[in-house]
Amino acid sequence: MSCHEILQEKGHRLTLQRMLVIEALHNAVRHISAEEIYEELHRRHPYANISTVYRTLELLKELELVTETDFGEGRVRYHVAEKGHHHHLVCHSCGRVADLEETALHPLKEGLLDEYGFVADLRHLAISGRCNECRSGHETEPKLRY
Numbered sequence: 001m002s003c004h005e006i007l008q009e010k011g012h013r014l015t016l017q018r019m020l021v022i023e024a025l026h027n028a029v030r031h032i033s034a035e036e037i038y039e040e041l042h043r044r045h046p047y048a049n050i051s052t053v054y055r056t057l058e059l060l061k062e063l064e065l066v067t068e069t070d071f072g073e074g075r076v077r078y079h080v081a082e083k084g085h086h087h088h089l090v091c092h093s094c095g096r097v098a099d100l101e102e103t104a105l106h107p108l109k110e111g112l113l114d115e116y117g118f119v120a121d122l123r124h125l126a127i128s129g130r131c132n133e134c135r136s137g138h139e140t141e142p143k144l145r146y
Contacts (some may be wrong), residue, residue: 003065003080010063017041018050021056031069031077069126071097081123091131141145 003022008138012018022039025032034057038050060066061103066078071090087100105122112118 017052018056025080026043031079033075033077071126072128090124090126092128093130093134096131
C-alpha cells in the first residue's frame with residue numbers, strides 16, 4: 001500500500017503540500033533532509049513553509065512510512081521505509097558512508113534482548129567511527145553518500 005493510501009485509510013488529508021513532500025521523498029535517490037525536501041517543495045509551491053515539511057515528516061514517522069537517520073552532520077535525513085532497511089557506517093574523520101549488512105547487527109539485537117530485556121528497533125541505523133583509510137593515516141576528501 002502506498003503512502004497516499006495509508007494516509008487516506010488512517011483519515012489524514014492529502015493536501016497538495018503533503019503530496020509534494022511524499023513525492024520528494026520517493027524521488028530521492030539518497031537520504032534527504034527536511035531542508036532539501038523544503039527546497040523541492042518551495043520550488044513547486046512557493047507559498048509552502050518548512051513547518052509543513054516537519055509536520056508531514058513527523059506524521060510519516062509516526063505511521064512508520066519513513067525512517068530518520070542521523071549521519072552526524074548536524075541534521076537528520078529521511079528515507080522511505082518501503083525502500084527497505086539498511087544501515088550505515090559513517091567515518092567522522094573523512095565523512096565517508098558505507099553500507100552495513102543487517103546481519104552484522106543480529107548479535108547486538110540478541111544481546112540487548114538477552115542482557116536487558118530490550119527489544120531494539122534497528123530498522124535504520126548509522127554508526128559513527130573511523131574508516132580503515134583514516135585509521136591508516138590515508139585520509140581523503142569527504143565522500144558523503146546518503
